[in-house]
Amino acid sequence: MAAAGRASSKMLRAFVRNSEGESDITISFCFNGKRHHLHRPKAQPLSQTLQRISLTIAKSLQGPRIKNKKERMSSADSPRPPPPLVSLLKDDAETVPEDVLNVNAWTSDSLFIIGDQRYHVIVNNPRIIKLQVSDLVFEGSPLVPQVSLEFASINYCKWSWLRIDKSASVQVGSQDLEMATMDSTYTPSSMKLAQLVHEGVIYWPTRADIDHHLLLQCTPFRSAEEAGNPVYYHTSRVRPQFSMKAIRRRQEHTPTPLSSSSQLRVISYNILSEKYLGKDPENPHPFYFYCNSFVMQSSYRYSLFIVEILGYNFDIACLQEVDEGYFNLSLLPIMKEVGYDGAYSRKTGQVAEGEAIIFRSSKFDLVQSSVIPLIPYLQSSTSCKDLYKSIQEAQPVLSNLMRKSSVLQVVILKAKDDNRYIIVANTHLSSGPEESFIRLMQTITCSKIISDTVTEFERSLSPDAKVSVIFCGDLNSCPCTGGYQYLTEGFVSKSHVDWTSYQYEAIPSCGCKPSSDYRSALDEELLRKMRDELLENYEEEEQEKDDQRDDPIPPPLQSSNTFNGLDVRNDIPLLDACGPLEYTHYRGVFVSVLDYVLVSREHFEIQKVIPMPSHEEVTENFALPSESFPSDHLPLICDLKWK
Template identity: 30%
Template sequence: MWRGLRAALGWLSRLGGGGAPPAAMEPMERAVVRCVPSEPKLSLQLVLPDGSARYMQRDQAEPLGRALARIATNAAKGRAKAGKKSKKPRAEDGEAGEAELPEVRLFSRDGRAVSEEVPNAAAWQDGAVLQVGAARYRVERNPPALTELRLPRSLLAGFPVCPKVSAEFAAPQHCLFRWYRERLPQGGGEGPVWEEEREPEGGERVFTPSNALVGLRLKLRCTPGDGARRFGPPREVESSGPVEAGPGVCTFDARHLYTRKVCGRSSVRAVSYNILADTYAQTEFSRTVLYPYCAPYALEVDYRQNLLKKELAGYNADLICLQEVDKSVFTDSLAPALDAFGLEGLFKIKEKQHEGLATFYRRDKFSLLSQHDIAFSEALLSEALHAELRDKLGQYPVVRDKVLQRSSVLQVSALVDASGAACRANRSL
């Protein structure tokens, strides 16, 4: 008891000298500050005492006092709007107007007032306390935040569902995931009821729905984290459609029997695969000549991505080289999915095309030293190394023109592991 009393008396003495009460003494609202060194401005978000949400952008080099003055002005305006119906006459002179401004101050984590001459970038530190009149706010600088959370449009029973997770000041491997299944309401209730998945996968980033979920939708709740015990506000996303029945046994299931585990450090498992870009699969020629035996739904990119992601993940490869990869497929489907299985992705689009090459390497085995993307036609024309080939082609103008019109590219990645450097090339002619 005496220790608590001494602490309180100590706080009162500091308050007289410009201090602030400890953060633990009362619950506080949040003042979220986003400050990135590469950007000239920082942003501040908070809900003022009158209940209005405010979003401010200030120069990082600006003195703190100007930002605090703007907050005071906004708070006074909000209070005036809230008291619109009051019959109290408005002040006519400037001094009276200024007197209505609330006191706004910023205190560091140790309770000392921050000088108003300090630049914004240095003043707004994580754990600081902002005082706006009688209200207090805990400053959260660059807290984990989700910028995108999306589920695939097609969900198949027995096939992994890999969400696209984009975050700022956070990493997917440090986020918290909770999956929910739809439980149809009984007795004509309004809206679906969500039931949390209790299976081991219910708390994992990747979730594989069972046959029992066919006909039901899924919901994912993600809480962003940064690995330093800081978590941001969660976000939820519901699937656009229900889980559908899978195709049953696939041809790659037998191959997966030999690739159940990742290779040891002394060996490397590589996979190369032309996955047929959607831009080619949806042509009339493809449907009627190349793949007339294939049902139309099986040529749809969302359906094929389910099969492809399960097949690639099941190989537990260290290196994956893919050709004919749609740019959107890489960005929205393959990169997020294979990232969840520990693979980092690189992409090179073909010239004047919507598809290109993708390379994935296992993060815990390889590090990327450099990436070298080569356009064949450009290299043929510009590099002295190919002078002899240029001369040969010059003898056949028709052939030369055909070669130069090709959009073929070469994707070269220099990787390093514990044993040394390795060079990997991926190409589609």
């Protein structure tokens, strides 16, 4: 067995960390019941390092420092133990020359000796730096450990999940990771009262686990044979499944995946990023004053989201406000476990959230994935040249437009069973309450990108290939806006109010907003105060985003004229697959249709739209998110069929 595997012998072990790119090595060992960690320069001769170790051991043998002066003077006359003899042998026999530098002296075939104690040297032992599991555990919601490794590969790690008897005393969390690295004999006492329930990285708690703690054991491996010490993590008790009657009613319409290769089920869902909830669940963002702290915890919302979305048996899901860490560490591993794959696109600037497209691996192959920042495309592409030149007259809003971080995520999928391709586009446009002009420009830019992508991609295909379009996202635009009309009707007139909305101090009234019947029954004065506070918070957040941007903002061309609009045509008019709807976003003080699934008219027919939750279900806990819904948006779900 390799050197790391030798760690199972009864001889003591000394661990040497010799990481490439660092100037020091770390030597760790236990002596006389005490752990020692010494950082020494790689370029230092071995003799100096051994001398330092000897002095360190001698000092530790003297006992604790005496604070009383008389006692300290008395102890000075007592004989002190001499520093122990410290040496390093190669192949258990040959002494390593003391002029050899540390970087070369400490190897996995060497023997480290302190007095009469002998240690096998383990260099760069596979180890776990961090192991964590969700602090809330629910029946039916998958557990994905968050693990950080050193000198190990996630592909070789071994995972075991055990159910602990209810009588066992358990402390939630992981053991001392430093101790785990050095002590191969440690096992938690709960192991004696635990039953193995699963082997593998992801575990889906069952009904039998309810009210039990779970024990996760992870053993790091560098290769199939080179193993480090296992690390253990105790979860909190497993809770019963969520209260999700409204979601279950929607899932009744999607009990199984669509079996036909000519059909596909599509979802668009803004899942609500953690970035916008406030830093403290006990003191959430003013937008969500009505949410209790339990609902605001990411471990609750994300667990509910996974159970919800998988129950829809979708083929393609376009998600917005997806935190980058959540996608990489949890969402994508879970989706791959159940037969999906996906791609992620982060917004520009320093905001660590963006869009994600998930697709069923048995139905589609990924051909291409890209992320296109909207503003650079508007400025530089040939298809947007005339548009960008024309809007230079809109000076009051142009600088603000240049600062926006929105992107268009574009994924090209090929159907496995025939010569059909889908260009799936996904975006989240600006949300400012006075940014109709900006959203219109962003929408037109998205459409230009889609049209250019279709044209360019079709050139590489055979004549019999068919290319269709699905455009999803949170457009932050209701159906009366210029952007929506441009996408669905193929044209926006220069007289549309969105072109000149930046000139108004007040927002023009929207004719398609939900009626007062859909407003929460709040005191009007309270509503006004809340709206004022939300607008103030929005302005502060936008300024903070601008301050964090790390890319230069090109100045707009100077003009003294006033911009009064532009007639713009859309090359690929789309069909609103799920509309009309009463609302897709319900935050109590703001209710509107913001989310869409838009598809190319000539390629798709709409077979079924999954009914939205009732208004009574949405408002059961005042507004969204809530105990029953993980986001302040509702997912749009529809079944399509290729023509």
